[in-house]
Each structure stands twice: as C-alpha cells, then as structure tokens.
Amino acid sequence: MILMTLAACDNGGEGSRKQGYAAVEELKSERIGVLLGSTHDRYAASHFPQAQIFQYKSPSDMVVAVKSGKVDAAIYSSAELEELMRQQQDIGIIGKSLYSTMLAMAFHKGDDELRTSFNRFLASIKQNGVYDDMSTRWTKTGNHEMPVIPESKPATGTLVVGMVHDMGFPFITVQNNRLVGFNVEMLDRFGVFVGRKIEYVSLDFGSLIAALESRKIDMIGSVISITPERAKSVDFSDPYYEEQAKVFALKKNIAGAIPETDKKSDGNILTRFLSGTAESFQSNIIQENRWRLIVRGLWVTVVISFLSTLFGTVLGGAVCFLRMSNNVFFRSFARAYISVMRGTPVLVVLMLIFYVVFASVNIDPVVVAVFAFGMNFAAYAAEIYRAGIEGIDRGQREAGIAMGFSRTETFRHIIIPQTVMRILPVYKGEFISLVKMTSIVGYIAVQDLTKASDIIRSRTFDAFFPIIMVAVLYYFISWTLLLFIGYLEKTINPRFKRRTVPQQA
Secondary structure, three states: OOOOHHHHHOOOOHHHHOOOEOOHHHHOOOEEEEEOOOHHHHHHHHHOOOOEEEEEOOHHHHHHHHHHOOOOEEEEEHHHHHHHHHHOOOEEEEEEEEEEEEEOOEEOOOOHHHHHHHHHHHHHHHHOOHHHHHHHHHHHOOOOOOOOOOOOOOOOOEEEEEEOOOOEOOOEEEEOOEEEOHHHHHHHHHHHHHOOEEEEEEOOHHHHHHHHHOOOOOEEOOOOEOOHHHHOOOEEOOOOEEEEEEEEEEHHHEOOOOOOOOOOOOOOHHHHHHHHHHHHHHHHHHHHHOHHHHHHHHHHHHHHHHHHHHHHHHHHHHHHHHHOOOOHHHHHHHHHHHHHHHHOOHHHHHHHHHHHHOOOOOOOHHHHHHHHHHHHHHHHHHHHHHHHHHOOOHHHHHHHHHOOOOHHHHHHHHHHHHHHHHHHHHHHHHHHHHHHHHHHHHHHOOOOHHHHHHHHHHHHOOOOHHHHHHHHHHHHHHHHHHHHHHHHHHHOOHHHHHHHOOOOO
C-alpha cells in the first residue's frame, strides 16, 4: 500500500529513539498524539508537561500521524489498540496501562426516563447472557459480523444517537457501507427494547456533548468515558465496559519489540508505484464497496454547493439593494451584515447556526449548511454586485431615461447586462471558493466528500490515496463549474455573439 513514504525523512526525536522506548516515562519530552477532547488529552497535558501534545479530531488521523513519524507515540484505549495491532503489525505497546476508565452512554440532563430505560436494558442483557456473547464476539474473537436482531414489535418513534463513525473496531466503524461494532449492536438491541428506530448521526468526538446539550441528538452512543467534568453537562448510564489507556508507537521505536521486516517489491520505481497504486485503489475504493461512500459524499457536496450559491446569489442581490438604498437604516443594516459575515470564519457561522440558532429545531444539517454558506456567500456577492453597478457610467442611465425608458427598465435593459459581464470573473472565483469551503460540513454531522474520505481512512489508515482522491474530485467539481460559468459568460457577451454570427454573402 502507498503509505507514509515521507516518514523516513522525519528526523524529529531521532536521538532518543535509537535504542527504542522501554517505558512511558521516556516520552516526557517527546511528541505525543491524543484524541481531541478525550481523557487521554487531559492525561497527557497533566503528566507530560514538557512534551509536545498533538491533538487529532479522529483516531485514524492519530494513527496515521504515528505511522508517518509526525508524533513519536500516542495514547489510545486498549480494546481499539488490540484490533489495530491485528491490522497494523508494525504497531506495538509501550509499557503498562496508564489508567482505566469506565465507558457509558450519555443522556440529556434530567432525561431520567430514557437513561433508566437503558439501565434496565443493560441489566437485562447482562443477566440473560447476551452481553457476554457480544463482548466475546467483538472484543475477544474479533468477529466483525453484525447479527440479525429480531424486532418484537414495529417501532413507534425515532431515537437519534450521536456517534463517531471512525472510532474503529471493536466498538464503532463503517463496514460494507453500514455501521457495525459492539456499541452499534447494543444500541440496535436497545432500540428494539424501547420500540424505537435508532438513527445514527456522525459527529466529531469534540462535538458530541455540544450536540447533546443543544438537543440535536437524544443520546451519545459513541465511546465516551465517565468523568466528573462531563457529568456536569450530561447524565451517564450505568457503565457497560472498562477500558485501559495505553501508549502505542511503531515497533521499530520500542525497546525489545521485533519490528516487521520491510517487504521489498521487485521491479523498478515505476513498477512499485503502479503496484502500490493498484493495491491502494483496491483497499480504498473496491473493498467493501467503499466507492459508494465517495459517490454519496460527492453528491452531498454538489447539492450543498449549488443550493448555497443559488441562495447566496438571491440574498446577495437583496443585501446589495439595501446597501445602495437612500434609506439610512437599510444602508446601515446592509453594511453591518456584510461586515459581520466577511469578518467571521464560515466555520463559526456554521456552528452558531446549527448549535445556537436552530438549537431547538429538528432540522436537516444539509439545510443548515446551505443556509450558512449562502449567508456567507451573499455578503461577498452583494459587494460584487455593488462594484459592478457603480462601475457603469452614470451617463448611460441618463441616456436610457432620455430614450423613454423608466428607471426600472433602464436598470433592467441597460445596467444589468453590463453589470453581469463585469462581475462574472469575480463571481466565478467566489463560487469556486464556496465549493472548497463546503469541506467543513462534517462538523455538523453532514457526510460530504471529505467526511467520506475520513471514514475510509479510519479503515485503511492510508493517508495518501484518500486525500489525493478527494483533492482530484474537488478539482473536477471546480473545473466543471468553471466550464459552465465560462460558457454562460460567452453566451451573454455581445462581442462573442457578433463573432459567431455568420456573415451574409
């Protein structure tokens, strides 16, 4: 597989790694990776004050950082590490466990009914042996098949559960385009227990509690540890699993570990490159039909881009009208809107609208994304329109009125056509910028092209192929849109029309 060829060029901390790490204490001044917002994050900050702590949004990013040499070691949970070491044989454990934590489901503060129902369900599966069977299959034997869970009665409602889709086996991951794992099976069984259909929402780990507090989800079903600080914001169920926190690194950097021998490929550099590319294509695209994730993410990205631009174009026209109005209040409002939207990062706008403005509204995150990106685009579009309109010589307005046109007809037939021709090049650039900005919609549980890439990387730990693939697809989207707008630009340009009209004999 094409993976981390630049790792050999990273010499950071090489002196301390020559003999390999024999104990966790030797990492006190090294580079340590942690999952953002996890208990590992806080532990590393308090126990390794001299170390460089690198925080990652997803476990796959953290693993890739270790494999590429961006960090010397990382902290993760024991059950996930056992599964990881089955897949990545160049990974090993340093020393003993750091500490243990209890995992539990999290609920809204005061939602005692749902929490009590889950506690009753957990007690029942522990008593009838279902829990032990699940634990054996997922955490001990490595059985990754989801069983068929019979429904005793039709579901009468929906239970929205926040999950980190790329947490990894044995708890949560995507396999054959569906969520599987210990937590997924347990929650599916819980849905049958309470007679409600489980709807899983993909979130970053750091957004789980915020989504729960804003009631975007009914409960957190992802792997989350019980801590006193978190207990101030959410109510935890009874614990369902105990995990150990451990430090892992590449075996070649661990004292006493036997590193995997490098597999030497036959043939020249081109042959090895083509062979590696074919293997990466197989594992990232063909295997488990992962191409479907890419197709679905591509469609979501295109829909958000198109609808956001359409909404922003219309809203931008309205803001431009207010900005050029003779009414002082309208002008001031438009100036303030443009200033705030242009001065605020679009990610902040996206998060505010999703978690604050629509906090109590059950709304599709795609609609929120269209609304947020459209509002941001409108601020830039309004100024583009204004610059184009004010760039038209005033004499043309006067000439139109002198010819018998009304002010509205003059604006429609004389000013707008010239304005459109002037602003299209700049408008085209803003349109492409919006398409690229949509890559952040994963923060509000939208599975776009970038999120699909993250899910694939969580299964393959290939940093090269998924990222390059997504970059190519974004370029393809931008290139297609540029062609379309370029064609539109030519069709409305009178000079181009004159050149294409055949001359009479």
